[in-house]
Amino acid sequence: MNELSGARELSGRPVVTLGGDAVAQVRDTVFDGPAGRITGFTLSGRGLLAGPLRKSLPWSAVHALGRHAVMIRGVDVLAEPSAVVARKEAAHGQVLGARVLTDAGAEIGVVLDVVVEGGTSGRVAGFRINARESLVAGSRRRRRKVFVPRGETLAVSGRALVVPADAVRFVADDLAGFAARVEAYRARGGATANGVERGPLP
Amino acid sequence: MTFSEARGLPVVTLGEAREIGVLASLALDAAAGRITHLRVTGPRGRKETAVAWKALHAVGPDAVLVESAVPPDPGPSGPRHEVLGRRVLSEEGDERGTVQDLVFDPSTGRVEKVVTTLGEVAGDRLLGLGDHALVVRAD
Numbered sequence: 330m331n332e333l334s335g336a337r338e339l340s341g342r343p344v345v346t347l348g349g350d351a352v353a354q355v356r357d358t359v360f361d362g363p364a365g366r367i368t369g370f371t372l373s374g375r376g377l378l379a380g381p382l383r384k385s386l387p388w389s390a391v392h393a394l395g396r397h398a399v400m401i402r403g404v405d406v407l408a409e410p411s412a413v414v415a416r417k418e419a420a421h422g423q424v425l426g427a428r429v430l431t432d433a434g435a436e437i438g439v440v441l442d443v444v445v446e447g448g449t450s451g452r453v454a455g456f457r458i459n460a461r462e463s464l465v466a467g468s469r470r471r472r473r474k475v476f477v478p479r480g481e482t483l484a485v486s487g488r489a490l491v492v493p494a495d496a497v498r499f500v501a502d503d504l505a506g507f508a509a510r511v512e513a514y515r516a517r518g519g520a521t522a523n524g525v526e527r528g529p530l531p
Numbered sequence: 532m533t534f535s536e537a538r539g540l541p542v543v544t545l546g547e548a549r550e551i552g553v554l555a556s557l558a559l560d561a562a563a564g565r566i567t568h569l570r571v572t573g574p575r576g577r578k579e580t581a582v583a584w585k586a587l588h589a590v591g592p593d594a595v596l597v598e599s600a601v602p603p604d605p606g607p608s609g610p611r612h613e614v615l616g617r618r619v620l621s622e623e624g625d626e627r628g629t630v631q632d633l634v635f636d637p638s639t640g641r642v643e644k645v646v647t648t649l650g651e652v653a654g655d656r657l658l659g660l661g662d663h664a665l666v667v668r669a670d
Contacts, residue, residue: 345661345664346661347622347659347666348658348659349561349612349659349663349665350659350661350663351661351662351663351664393623394624395620395621395624396624396625396626397624397626398624398664400620400623400624400666
């Protein structure tokens, strides 16, 4: 799987053409309604004093999302702001700050950040949440800021996200460990019965 | 031949043996993988001129010879981007070091390799050279 990164750290990442020119930088990442995919990016100009750019970058025009740049084929793929922002409003704004509920009805925390896959997929791998209690079994640090895989059955309603109850057994407390947990979570092949089966936690 | 060897070579006209300056830098067409122009600094570091690669007679170990009847060249079109010291970016958007040197074929101007701080990149993997980076195709 491709490198994961938090959407917040994408802000300021340069948008670079295959010709090597930096034409903009990422201002905000916009997600679709169920927060399953990146819809696109709003942009600002390059440099400290540059303001918002009257252009946006729809995900379909992204060549690759890399660690150091968002690559595009050429400057002509940039679109009107409405191509991305109209969908942002349709998705009832931001997922950041939304409450995270399990499908068993427990509130496990609030969303701090959205974790996205690098490369060409545009997929949301999960969320960084501020947990109400330590979700990482056996973690002595009792970290409260943890990563939860997105899951396939997630629902988004208003200001809350619903994740499968068994997703909380696949949490990790850093991005490196999270990549492996997302793989394990996807490989588990659908929801397990009432979470009786033990997850792959050590 | 490497650019570090070629830099500073005297640039001499073939007919009059007049030294018009020294080789200062190269202009590339990255997507085509070739050198399009030499930039030549005149005597006493003044006045830079461009010489198109096709106006060259020979690039040797000790001098660059240009045809005598070279019309003044407007130089490469578009903004100037030095390749040396330029950041290298893969087309996936990951940094791959910075450019340290170029290896080129002195008879054709084809770029054979780009030497970066993290290793070598074959000349046919270059995609573009812009204000931000030299973009290279994935391995």
